[in-house]
Each structure stands twice: as C-alpha cells, then as structure tokens.
Amino acid sequence: MAKLLLKFETAFIKEIPLDKPVFAVGRKPDNDIVLEHPTVSGHHCKIYQAAGSYFVEDLNSTNGTFVNGKKIVKAGLKHNDSIGIIKYSLVFVGDEKASSASSQKQPETATASPKISTPSVNEADKKVPKAFLEVLDGRIDKQEYEINLVSVYIGKSSQANIPIKGSGLFGSAPDMAAVISMRPNGFFLTPIKEGYVKYNGNPLTEKVELKNDDIIEAGGTKFRFFIKLIN
Numbered sequence: 230m231a232k233l234l235l236k237f238e239t240a241f242i243k244e245i246p247l248d249k250p251v252f253a254v255g256r257k258p259d260n261d262i263v264l265e266h267p268t269v270s271g272h273h274c275k276i277y278q279a280a281g282s283y284f285v286e287d288l289n290s291t292n293g294t295f296v297n298g299k300k301i302v303k304a305g306l307k308h309n310d311s312i313g314i315i316k317y318s319l320v321f322v323g324d325e326k327a328s329s330a331s332s333q334k335q336p337e338t339a340t341a342s343p344k345i346s347t348p349s350v351n352e353a354d355k356k357v358p359k360a361f362l363e364v365l366d367g368r369i370d371k372q373e374y375e376i377n378l379v380s381v382y383i384g385k386s387s388q389a390n391i392p393i394k395g396s397g398l399f400g401s402a403p404d405m406a407a408v409i410s411m412r413p414n415g416f417f418l419t420p421i422k423e424g425y426v427k428y429n430g431n432p433l434t435e436k437v438e439l440k441n442d443d444i445i446e447a448g449g450t451k452f453r454f455f456i457k458l459i460n
Contacts, residue, residue, distance in 0.1 A: 367450030
C-alpha cells in the first residue's frame, strides 16, 4: 500500500497509509491530515488516486503547495516525491517501495539509547540509560514522558510529541517550541522558537546538551530532565 511520511522540518512525525481514494490536507480539524500551523490554509491541498496513479492538487491555498521545491497547482506523484506545505513535508512512498522506505525510516524512530554519563553499574545487570521529562508544573496529560525517538518535539500542536500549556492572557504558544534530539553522545535541546523556552531559568537561544535534573520551561509547563537505568 502506498503511504505518506509526515515530517516537520527534518523530523519524522508519523506514517500515513493511503487507504482511501482522497486525503484532504489542511489546518482545519475536518481534514484527513491536520497540520496545525497558522500559515497552513484551512483546506490546503488534496492527495488522491486516479487511474492507478496518485496526484496532489492545491486548493487555492494562501502560501502554496510544492512538490520537490516547485510550486504546483496539480502534479502527479512518484516514489520519494516530497510535498512541501510551509514547514511540513509529506514524502510519497509508492506501493512497490513501501517496504524499503519503511526500513530507511527506521533510524528516525529508533529507540536505541546513546552513550551518556550515568551512574556506574555492573555490566552484568544489563541496564541501559533511558531519558525522561517529568512534568513539574502545567501538566497536560501525562506526568512523565520518555525520550524514545531520535527527535522529540515540544509544543502546543497536536503533532508535538510532548504537549505544553500556553502562557499569557490568551494561552498562546508556538506549535513547535523546541526539540530534544537523541544522539550517540547524549541528549540535546534545540530551540525552534528562539528565546521562548527557558533552560535552567535562562532563555534558550542555541543547542545545549541536557544533564540530569536540568529544568526546561515552555509556556506554562515546566519539566525536569532525568536519566533512569532500566533493565
């Protein structure tokens, strides 16, 4: 089955099987694929199948729909074509390429843990370090989130891996405020909206390496970063 790989900038978010003839894409909740960003049009474009092929068609969107960087009104889709909508992309994976694309995507969602400084343990225990965010203030749903993807996004959008409360009179917050990246040498926090997130009380303006008990504040939500050793 053909499918789409939804990404925000370079980070993989989810896989969407093309299991019906037409998919509507846009900001409003009645779309099949909802992209919660203020510059995405309410009904931005549609992806559909006709005569055994797939097509994307712009629906008079404000900021346009792009295929492989070129603005289109309507275009046929080939394997690995990238549909660009503001900061999102939908990578088309054709039927015959679905299996290989899935294996190529695997590293983006790998749960392998990086090598980081942790309390010493007996190797025989076979414990591995896992990273978590504990919610100290402004809980949305869970009290604790595991950092188990290569890129974990923090923000108000429904596409964010870790949700936050907004701040101010209207409870505003960016769709994606920051990202935590898992690398072989540690975990790193990078701002998407520069200066919005605070790291240990200071505005976050550049990538930092996370350490045990670091405090991350995003809008009305405060987190504590920590490492657990798990069998």
